[in-house]
Amino acid sequence: MPVTLSHEAPDFERRFDALLDMKRESSADVDATVAGIIEDVATRGLDAVIELTRRFDRWEIDEASLAFTEAEIDAAIATVPAAEMAALELAAERITAYHARQLPEDDMWEDAAGVTLGWRWTPVDAAGLYVPGGLASYPSSVLMNAIPAQVAGVRRIEICAPTPDGRFNPLVLAAARLGGASRVWRIGGAQAIAAMAYGAGPIRPVDKITGPGNAYVAAAKRRVFGRVGIDMIAGPSEILVIADAANDPDWVATDLLSQAEHDESAQSILITTDAAFGAEVARAVDRLLQRLERTAIAGASWRDFGAVVVARDLTQAAELANRIAPEHLELCVANPEHLMGEIRHAGAIFLGRHTPEAIGDYVGGPNHVLPTARSARFSSGLSVLDYMKRTTIARVSPRGLAAIGPAAETLARSESLEAHALSVRCRLDAQEAAE
Template sequence: MPVFLSTDDSDFEARFAALLAAKREDSVDVDDIVAGIIADVRTRGDAAVLELTKRFDRLALTAEAMRFSAAEIEAECAKVSPEDRAALELAAERIRAYHARQRPEDAMWEEPTGARLGWRWTPVTAAGLYVPGGLASYPSSVLMNAIPAQVAGVERLVICCPTPDGVVNPLVLLAAKISGVTEVYRIGGAQAIAALAYGTDTIAPVDKITGPGNAFVAAAKRRVFGRVGIDMIAGPSEILVIADRDNNPDWIALDLLSQAEHDESAQSILVTDDAGFGQAVVQAVEKRLETLERRAIAAPSWRDNGAVIVVRDLAEAARISNRVAPEHLELCVADPEGLSQQITHAGAIFLGQYTPEAIGDYIGGPNHVLPTARSARFSSGLSVLDFMKRTTLAQMTPAALRAIGPAAVRLATSESLQAHGLSVQARLDRLND
């Protein structure tokens, strides 16, 4: 049974704080191993990658065979059913349409002094997308990472997806193709991250690496951060559902389970203003768990990390949610739009009872790569901006320099940076001649 709290309980604050502080992630420390792998790939390049792929993925490759050929990609894509293909294409189209609206605007304006100021956005030149192999090899994640990069205008997009024992997921290759990615390598783990960051004879280095991965991949991304850009380090998935009594308990139960089935470390929280509805959802979850295919994962997740929190009113529900800062937030209430105005921290909000979170995972349009582990307090889901950067622009005229230059000279002097001051003063001296 998950914890069942009420904000009326005298020990609520302590128990809620414990829930917030609970560290769900099993933090295997692989940092030393990963440091060794990165050093090895930097030194020996392809040879190291091939050896490590043989060791970890039980797959003997040559440098030439690391990359899927165009024919191999075509052959794999042909295995996908027309129905799956159509679903992927619809998802891609919707994700592309949503992200196209995120393209940022350049700006340039002139001040009364004649000075011109502004900024300009440009895409990253090359981006690498990591796609896990095996069970967690999700074609939807390929779309969610590759399409924003493509919309941003990234010239070169590379995918690394390990194929343990040689097993390939045709849907991943089809998702890559639909996203316009033709450079796909069957390598994974820390060795793939190292190859993307530093390059090998076969794999040219990239500027930015995104995508989920296991502990080795996460540690490697953290280590190469600075050499290349990375997206967030994702933790276990989580959902918080705010629901009043006018909901179908079974729908809410399925929404909670759709996070719980990801991972034993995932967390599902229901916040409701009706204790009886909370009990009904708990029963509905138990009922669904009897037959759910992934109950061996979902049951311990719900039991160990799940929670039902009964609140006095929906305003309190919003405050509770803001302290959790959930990755996914469903507002299954009469006025979801109104309640959403009270939400200050959440990765994604799903409004109303006809918007199960799974819609956002696949087909809604917004990105499903979202901040976990309370990091919605300070970070956002993946977007087009993650594949672009902004260059600021400034152009002084003689009049502008005369107007503001003296203040720069004074501040430079106060910071004992004489050359800074002289670089302005020398120009002012000429202008004042």
């Protein structure tokens, strides 16, 4: 049974806090294994990668068959049904258009003191994207990771996608090509992360690694962080729907289940101002669960982590949403723009009754890699900025140094950093001598 909770309950605050504190992830302790794999790849390179792929993916590769050839990719794409290819192309186009608007601008100006200041954004040289094999091999995630890198101007985009027993998803290769990948390597797991961080045979090291993966991949990303950049480590998916009584309960129920079907640890929460509507949605969820393909997964998620919360009014609903800081937030209310003004923390907001979250997973345009587990309080979804970095720029003229140099000297001496002070003083002295 999902949690059912009304603002009228005397222990509402305590029970809402308990909902926030729910532990949804069992962290398998794979760290020692992963440390060994990374060490092995860092030391022995390609030989280690080949052996580990034989062991974990039951697949024999050598240097020549390590990456898909262009011909193999062509052949795979030729098997993709036309409707799926067209849908993937529409998605790629829309994701590209959205992310192109995120490209940051450089700036440079001179201030009143005669100091030229600015910054410049540059892409990372090379990005590595991890694509899981098996069930979680989502072509949409390939687009969501590769396109921001492509838009950022990353010249080399390496993809690692394991092909256990030789099997692979042709749509993943189609997405890789649409996303501008330089190569797709048939390797996975911690060994793929290590190969991208340290290099292995023909796989040259990258500067930033992104993309979802299992516990081994996540642990490997944590371990190579510092040597390369990584994106966030995503937890199980979540949705919060704020809905008034004017919604169709079936629509809201499918939205809740669209997160629940991802993972038994996913969480779907409805906040409504109408207790009767909440009960109707819960009944609709139960009905839908009887016919859903992934009913076992979605049912377990809804039973263990689902919740229907009845709020006093929309203002209280917004306050509760800010405490949840959800990955996905649907505002299915009459005036969603107004309600959005009260929301401070959410990864992505979907406005109005005709914007199911699934639109954002595929073809909306914004990224579907979003902060989970309340981290929307302090972090953002994946963007073009994740594949770029900013260099700050300063140029001080002799006049500028005369204006601001003495203050730097004073502060350096107050911090007992004499050489700092001297580096300013020697230039000021030379100016004064020249006058």
